[in-house]
Amino acid sequence: xxxxxxxxxxxxxxxxxxxxxxxxxxxxxxxxxxxxxxxxxxxxxxxxxxxxxxxxxxxxxxxxxxxxxxxxxxxxxxxxxxxxxxxxxxxxxxxxxxxxxxxxxxxxxxxxxxxxxxxxxxxxxxxxxxxxxxxxxxxxxxxxxxxxxxxxxxxxxxxxxxxxxxxxxxxxxxxxxxxxxxxxxxxxxxxxxxxxxxxxxxxxxxxxxxxxx
Numbered sequence: 001x002x003x004x005x006x007x008x009x010x011x012x013x014x015x016x017x018x019x020x021x022x023x024x025x026x027x028x029x030x031x032x033x034x035x036x037x038x039x040x041x042x043x044x045x046x047x048x049x050x051x052x053x054x055x056x057x058x059x060x061x062x063x064x065x066x067x068x069x070x071x072x073x074x075x076x077x078x079x080x081x082x083x084x085x086x087x088x089x090x091x092x093x094x095x096x097x098x099x100x101x102x103x104x105x106x107x108x109x110x111x112x113x114x115x116x117x118x119x120x121x122x123x124x125x126x127x128x129x130x131x132x133x134x135x136x137x138x139x140x141x142x143x144x145x146x147x148x149x150x151x152x153x154x155x156x157x158x159x160x161x162x163x164x165x166x167x168x169x170x171x172x173x174x175x176x177x178x179x180x181x182x183x184x185x186x187x188x189x190x191x192x193x194x195x196x197x198x199x200x201x202x203x204x205x206x207x208x209x210x211x212x213x
Contacts, residue, residue: 016133019155022126026119026162033115033166036108037173044180047105051187055194066097070195091196098188105181109174116170123163130156 046062054063073093078086134152 014151014154016129016155018129019126019133019159022122022129022159023162026122026126026159026166029115029119029122030162030166030169033112033119033170033173036112036115037169037177039107040109040112040173040177043105043107044177044184047101047181047184048187050101051184051191055191062101066094066101066192067195069097070094087196091192094192094195095189098192102181102185102188105184109177109181112170112174112177116167116174119163119167119170121163123160123167126159126163127156130154130159 050060050062054060054067070090070093073090074086076089078089130152132152133155134149137152138149
């Protein structure tokens with residue numbers, strides 16, 4: 001009986017054309033997954049730093065549009081507008097810029113979610129195809145020995161392993177990064193409220209956003 005290598009490369013070389021195509025696709029998804037995870041970790045760290053520095057009054061380029069939106073909204077003098085209405089208007093103006101900042105921080109998170117949900121099914125397709133290959137081998141040789149079914153079964157299990165190798169990190173990374181972004185979003189929301197209150201209290205709207213250039 002011909003030996004079957006259990007190494008990733010050996011399993012790839014022993015697979016059929018369809019199995020190889022599935023494994024290559026899953027390998028690309030796995031590499032892409034790790035790149036997105038690293039990008040997400042960097043974005044979370046950067047966003048937390050930007051929010052902390054802005055709350056300290058340091059000039060931060062990333063939040064400059066956010067602060068400028070609040071300054072412009074606070075500079076408007078609408079007839080008949082109450083203090084509460086003005087605060088809500090200023091806060092909404094800052095919030096719109098804040099949503100843009102969060103959207104940029106999310107980066108490739110939607111793609112990471114796609115990998116986490118799709119990779120297992122691609123691996124399952126490879127699994128089914130490998131089992132079908134085994135049955136076809138049995139039909140052609142009229143033999144149910146291990147030598148006939150082993151290559152197809154090995155291809156099926158390899159596709160499953162490749163699919164899990166892409167899906168598991170993507171799922172964990174997506175959940176953890178999403179939770180961290182949620183915490184940063186709450187801190188950003190607090191920052192927006194603080195800036196809105198400062199804007200309506202300041203004698204001049206620009207004074208509330210000093211150092212935001």
